[in-house]
Amino acid sequence: MSNLLSQLGIGANALGVQRSVSATASHNIENASTPGFARQRVELASLAGTTFGRVALGGGVEALGVTQARDFFLDAQIPAARSATAAFDAAVSVATAITTLDPNDEYGLPASLSNFYSALRNLSARPGDPASRQAAVRAAETLAQRFQGGARDLAAARAAADDELRATVDGANQLGREVADLNAQIRVARGSGAEPNDLIARRRHLAEELASLTGAELFEDHGDLNLRTGAVGLVMGDRAATFSTEPDAANGGHLALQVTGADATGPEALASRDVGGRLAGILDGRDRVLGTAESKLDQLAFDFAASINGVHAAGVALDGSSGRDLFDAGIVEGAAGRIDVNAAITGDPRLFAAGATAAPGDSTNLLAMIATESAPLASGSDPRAALSELIGEFGSAVSQIERSAEAARAVGSHLDGLRESNRGVSIEEEIVRMTQAQRVFEAVTKVIKTADEMLGSLMSIK
Template sequence: MVFRALETAFRGLMAQQRAVDTANHNIANANTPGFARQRVQLVPSMPYTVPAFNRSGLAGQVGTGVLVASITRVRESVFDLQYRVQSQALGEASAQVDAYAQIEAVFNEPTEAGLGALLDRFWRAWQAVGNQPEDLAARAALVQDAATLATNLNRMRRQLGELQADAAMKLSLQVSEVNSIAQRLAALNQQIVAALATGQTPNDLMDQRDLLLDKLANFTGVTIRTLPNGAVNLSLGGYPLVDQDQWFPLAVQVSGGTASIRWQGTNSPVALERGSLQALLDTHNVILPGLVQKLEAIRDALANEVNALHSTGYGLTDPPGPPPGRPFFVVTPSGDLEIEATIAANPQLIAAADAADEPGNNTLARAIAELRSKLVLNGNTATINDFYNTLVAEVGGASQTAQVTRENQRSLVQAIDRQRQEIMSVSLDEEMANLVKFQQAYSAAARAITAVDEMLDRIINGMGLVGR
């Protein structure tokens, strides 16, 4: 019986030691990202049944101490699921905000250097030539304002194209990050399954896996399925991204100006569920090409309408006879808008008149200046200036919507995370209290062993000496 008491006290000593170790582990990881506090589950060990043929007045079972049943993570999977679902929308909105911030920098509105102000200066320059068609200074100013307008329009087109290339690069970087996360998740699955198979509880490995799942949610949503062996399988659009200890990489493909994400090796398209990857695809394939197309519509309308009138007129030095048919603007094979070379070199060739040898004739100059109010775009329902102003308003509105969505999603994600942290985060005050409690229990168990040791000493060394 004395030896059983020694074993009981020893079990208590070991159990409290595990509890102290767990409290120390929690304190050490109080600031570790993704760490969920751990708790020791203590249960009574199997009681000892006193053998007897008949029930007597003695207790039929005697307690044998305490055991550590498990060390569990304090974590709520419902909040994890909500956090990851809302993180998808936050990642998508954040990517949209970044994209529209760059687009707004390209448009640079409303400023004196913006395309809207340059269009106004261009029309006013034609009006000035119409007021004084023989004034060479007014003609030179028109060439300068037209060149500035064309240069700015070309710059905007090129910068939007650069943003499209930048979106493709960001897409590749984020897909590489997704592949890296998938590879690490597969490796963690292998370690977790191996640990569980030997009866261990790999809490820290599971925390690392959950942290990676949180990060993955910013890029895209995945379907998560936990297997009986402890591994988690991830799938995108019904196809596996992680299957236990295997992972299947993604790749970015850009063809014909359209980007797509495909399964590496099979070339099958990947079905994304929101997240920053989807926002980058939309930016590359829809938003930026649409803006470039509208700028090209402004370019073409400007060139076509001005040239249609200008080619029927005469410059100051043009001889009598048929009009020279000289265009004012030229669209190069690369898509740039330029002033016709001879006009850029000699502003006297600007066709302000509808007849030759009439220096004061301003008919065409005034007609071109009046193009400002002509409905030539959007199915002949908008002027060039109105079309551009509407385009700027659409960009600003979309940017504002993305910002509002991001702030709303950020608040929601933070609220959910606060609920998660209230459950899983380490409270230093609580852990210190637990540490004192377990330390006192450990000391009591050690004192019990000392008492049993004294009892054994009395039995072994003190009994049987009487009468010697």
């Protein structure tokens, strides 16, 4: 009789276990598309029961706990892969925001440089012709405007990168706080004896997001998931670092990155090499790719203006005056954004120094100005070669990053695929498991009913 009663108890326990199996499968299905979710399983084990003489009877089933699928090797690989992909993608996104250096732009810098020299050549055929003089001055103005437009385009792209940097820093700070909070919550949950699988999966997901933004390295320490970049701890237990930005006067007022570590040290300045992920990509695209193009454009504008001015100042205007610059570019830094045609010449094209004398048909100085097209600038290349090199180097830098981004995406996608294969939810699997649990549940209820009937039979013996 007591065995029949215990059988009822075992059956009731089994019903609970099967219910938890079904609930876990249901939970898996519900989270099939949740980012970072790892499928969970109820670990089952048979229970030892009672012994009747030499006969040992089983004690039913118990749920040892709920575990989640995990591949430690892939977990270690994926943050670095995501960081690399995010870095290259961000750099490409920042660097490809400009069209100024497009080689086929009919109104771009190469076309304007050509038009300027073309106008000088036209003028050389009729140096005294007012319309040709006006056209030459206009071509010089257009070229100056193209330099200015290029500088504006680059500056706007770099400013947009600053906005992106600020947003990414906000995102990284938010993620850092969330991971630290989850560390704290997981500690508390573990204190109650249960493994908080959902919190753990979410923490890893957010930590990997943070790694993709910052290039941080993940490591586990006494149950906490911590992150560090270089020597700076970004998340240490329940404390998180804070990234911030500060205008950098030495870099044209663009934002510099700094971090106050999770241990409250700092703030410490961070260069692009000190971080990884999206932050590094933004800094790299902004400063190395766009910054280099900006500096080279400034240098080209300055050198070009100096080259033309040197010749123009030696020439003589129609009014007999000389010693006047054609372009005003100021110092090297910011020259492309500042370059403009001498206002006196714009106002009176007769002051364009076309000749070595004031004679209206004298094109001597024009020929010298035309010769600057093939003469080395201070940088060593002539204006055409310098512009071609600038465009080529910029394109080469961007395409190199694009290729790296493509390779990184392929690696990341492969690793994600492998991990998804291991830990992802298969709805078919879960439905089968639910069905299996349902069948077992039904069978156990049958067992309970049978035991109940047996007990009833016993109770009815008179």
